[in-house]
Amino acid sequence: MTEYLNQIVTFLGDNPELAGIIVFLIAMGEALFIVGLFVPSTVVLVGAGALVGLGKLDPWSIFIWTTLGAIVGDAASYWVGCVYKDKLRGLWPLSRYPALMAQGEAFFRLHGGKSIFIGRFVPGVKSVVPGIAGMVGMNFWYFTFVNITSAIAWSIVHLGPGFLAGTVLSAIGEVSGRLAAVLGGLCVILFVIIMLGRWLIQIVMPLFPGTHIAVVGWFARRPDRVSQWVARTFDPVHPRSVGMLASVAVLLVTMPLFFWLISEVGPGESLVQADVAIRNLFDTLRTPIGDRILVPVTMLGDGFIIFLLTLVVAGYLFLRKAWRRATGFLISMTGAALFVPLMKGIVLRERPIDLSEGVHAYSFPSGHATLTTVLFGIIAVLVAHDRSAWVKAGVFTITAIYVLTMGFSRVYLGVHWTTDVIAGLLFGTAMVSVFAFVFGSIHNEKIGRGVLSGLVAVALTSIGAWHITRNLPQALVDYSPVAREETLALDAWMTNDWTLVSGRRIGLSGEFKEPLVIQYAGSLDALSKRLEADGWRRPPDWTVKSATGFVEGKTTPDDLPTLPRTHNGRYAALALMRDDPNGGVGGKRWVLRLWPTSYVVDANGNTLPLYAGGLLREEILHPLGEFSSTMIDLPAPALADNPVTALPGAVVRTRTDGTQTVLLPDLAPAIE
Template sequence: MTDFIDPVLTFIAENPSLAGLICFLAAMGEALFIIGLFVPTTVVLVGAGTLIGLGKLDPMPLFIWTTLGATAGDAISYWIGYAFKDKIKSMWPLRNYAHMIESGEEFFKRHGGKSVFIGRFVPGVKSVVPGIAGMAGMNFTRYTFVNVTSALAWTIAHIGPGIIAGSALGAIGQISGRLALVLGALLLVIFLIVLLGRWLILIILPLFPNTHSAIVGWFARREDRASQWIARNFDPAHPRSAGMLASALLLLICVPSFFWLVGEVAPGEPMVRADIAILNLFDSLRTPVGDKIMVFMTSLGDGVVVSGVTIGVAAYLFARKAWRRGIGFVIAMAGTAVFVPLFKLLLHRSRPMELYAGADAYSFPSGHATLNAVLFGICAVLIAHDLSRWAKASIFTVFATYVITIGFSRIYLGAHWMSDVLAGLFFGTAMVAAFAFVFGPIHNEKIGRTTLAGIVALTLTAVGGWHLYGNFDKALLTYQPRTNTEVYTVTGWQETGWQSLPARRVELNGDREEPLVIQYSGTLNQFAEFAAKDGWQLPPKWSLTTASGFVEGETPPDSLPILPRSQNGRQPDLVLIKKDPDSHKSGRWVLRLWPSRYEILQSGALHPLYLGSVVHEDILRPMGEFSGPRTDRHVPGASDNPATLIPGAVTHTRADGTEVVLAISPDETAGPSKTETPKANSRGR
């Protein structure tokens, strides 16, 4: 996986001025009037700070560029407000965000000139306050002073955390680059989910300001009881209609998504192959330190911890005489606890590893993901009830991060397939939405939000700490990586075993791609040496120089880097290219060898078995200005498969007519790949 990250880091490191320009544009874009809602500045600046922490960028130029961008953006917004005044409220599409302009005006009235400084750090108003200052006619000299000083502080606040994160990832990377990649992937997943939620609330919904009223009006004109009930409860004038509408939409999305996944995990479906590929990907990224982190998180999601927090929350609700919410909470948790094992018994889907007994031995859906989503989702609903939307967003972000991390740990540890966790999150979210829909409108049951949050935190800490203290070492053994290697003798492999190996490459999304026409056992160096005799060579590495070849119309085929491809979640261990011998053609052959879970017992030693594809890429040159590789042949001829160059290679024909070459390295001095013979495993990876 580092093959994907290193080119990006190298590109930025070689172009610091370009990185500064990107930060300038991002900082300016977020400060522009209303437009700033659409600009993902946080990910850009935190990412830039991370690269500084990793030692890839010089901090001072980036700091200057970002500060200038923030200053310029606010200055432009001030000018827009100064030039157009109140006309802004009636201009399209700004009129769809009138509520935000009104919030900015209230903020400016309350804080005066210092709102320019404060507002830069307040979500929801930071993209409108400079324009409001212009509309109010704030003195430009005074505004400029506040603008520059706030831009300095804002830059530090955004780049600083990235520098800390980059330094931490760099330190972790010194221990293990794979661990740093896993943690980075987790943070990316959480960030994207939070970002999508933010865009939905701030950007998408305001674009349809009259849709809510139109739908409610349609139901109000109907005379049946159901329509009248919907019209009353979803009336925009109703103080809780927006929350009920959001809950109803979540139900309409999550319930069908759950049952769609049920159909997608049937044998032979692409989702099943995608699950295996993703499991292999995480297997390749596992490290001892990463295992400890993920076991810690997955243990916090165990049944004993969930039960402890459930009892604590239920006891508090009943003690406060919040009878309906308390009963609803207990019904939701008990119903989920019954539903999960019953559905597992109904579906009978095997886990990636043998873990539990009884109904829990089955996999779909993930009990950890489902129960924790319901428990902490309902807690978030109760704590965030009747708060401002930004307070709600913050609370749901914290709880969602916790639940997603637990689900992530189940996939990383191989305890569940990815689809199991997704199904659990969908069902859990649907249960939370149903709870919010039914019990959200209740306003006569007073609950201390701070007290409830404290009970959740204290119970989780006490029960989780006790559970971890007594079971952490045992859990580490339970979730330790499983060996799933199958061993063939040379004869068994060449006679019949080759037919049981994958015939086609499997993408991460489960799609079957080009045929795997090579099965090779031995050292990669020796394979490359034999292939070199027929013109095969290593491709150029990714860099600014090689990447620029894609935008030049005269780039030779052997000067373009290779686009990455995975096989069942694994990255290739060897990539070779061969330019077309005919100078009138503009193409190349590309060979990739991926590691497999098979090994060949040869001369008393175990040798890894690699699976390979050989495809032909034609270099397209539209308008003579670009060079783009396009795969036009997925199956090579006999003379184009370099495995045939190895002495003793054997060719077999599959049922679909494709030929696969079996080859063994003649170098029998290569050491064994493992010190002991692993047990065969039947999970089909």
């Protein structure tokens, strides 16, 4: 079945003119009465979304055809129910699935007309609910309205994940623009945060009371005053005890993590290397369009904006005579504003770029992330106080999206290391937890949550729009990408300075990977031509068709694209491969990758980019005969297997750990 569905997806990519009809039939079949049980639409539609993200299919036509198919399928099922009524129960194949019919009827009785919308997303009942609606005589026009709106939402849900995956894949495979990877990655992060938030509030919290009662009972049995205070404060009878206990739990997690981060950002630590790798990755992904989106976002976290919003919120709370909450809010904001420069002066960590002066020239923690988290986190606590689980989930989800987007903008623009932002988020969350614990139980201060929400939204929009309109041109200049290259003299590089380049690949986690056994200064085209003459070739590009080779059981080494490994956050500038004659049953291949470094070589006034390369031998595996995968068979090749060794001008150097690195100056003159 998997092979069959993959063939459909491949066919869509190769025949875009027929894609609309195919997704229409798939979406319609998935919605047909009973038939939908046997039509696995998800794989095909997610694959179609990926093709849209890769630029292979037109997004609007695919979306429209998918939506129309879903509408027609449900309409046909409704018509079947209207015509046959209760006779359907005795007809084949429904007579074989009486439990399914009972389940669908129970679902319809529970949700009424909403079942058409909700049921479209529920496995099992989705194939019978429209037919049941026809059987019970549901109003046609009402059914049509719900059918159309639910089909639109269903199409977005099914095509969306594939579209995001396609955009990220296209960026990795250099098929599309870099901005897609940035926005796609941000969307994935936000999606995970939203799902975790809803899972915590709506699933975990309701399961908490049993443990809650046991813990409080243990404290209640102890005679000391502290235990008795804990028992009274967190008594389940107290309506706000669960929230207070959650605040304590969050505080006990965030503060230790914050201080652990401080210990891990010293020189030579793996997190520091990970920070550099992530910064380099975003350097390669930056685009003018991305800057115009994320520079305004980061400007909304400027001190000027935070200060004015703090005055607005504090002033409103005082006007409502919420004295304690207003005072607590000002203490929290003031404490965070003082803590950030204090920590910057203690840790003394340099920013990735020169942006500020004085203590703010240091980067740990991020002031934008810290103050934005405290400000909007406390506002969320005030607005969500004593509301239902659904309202709390919505309020904290919106807040998390805003705060995380702010932090993401700081990393994307290269003004903070990733750990700076994480530290700011952790400390800010801890401050919000303290506020929620101390002031969350106050019930005699009416603050007008709807008015507060509207006031904050209006103030942020108006002040932010004025600030961005006035200062965006200068901000784009201030946040413009900065070149980070060091120049090495040719002779110095060939003798000693080659050791400045890392001897191992550095992953995004900051960990050292396989050895880098090649350093090349010069034109990649010249090197590629020379190696291709010796039997090396470029691997297949990342396309839908080549990617499906990983889910087929007989793919040869020639047909599998190479995995997109990064070194210090940069993707390979050149990748070549060659068969290993001793490949065995599955086949083996050599893969050579060259990554750009932060160095250039000055060769008598001619500036040459310096690349570092690795050479791996990969074995092609076919687990269970259904998939194809690669396994590194030899990460440290012998010198004789290094193809650069035989090229003119190559010099072999040995590191202290015994690893041999081949230095190769520019081949362009020799090629000419």
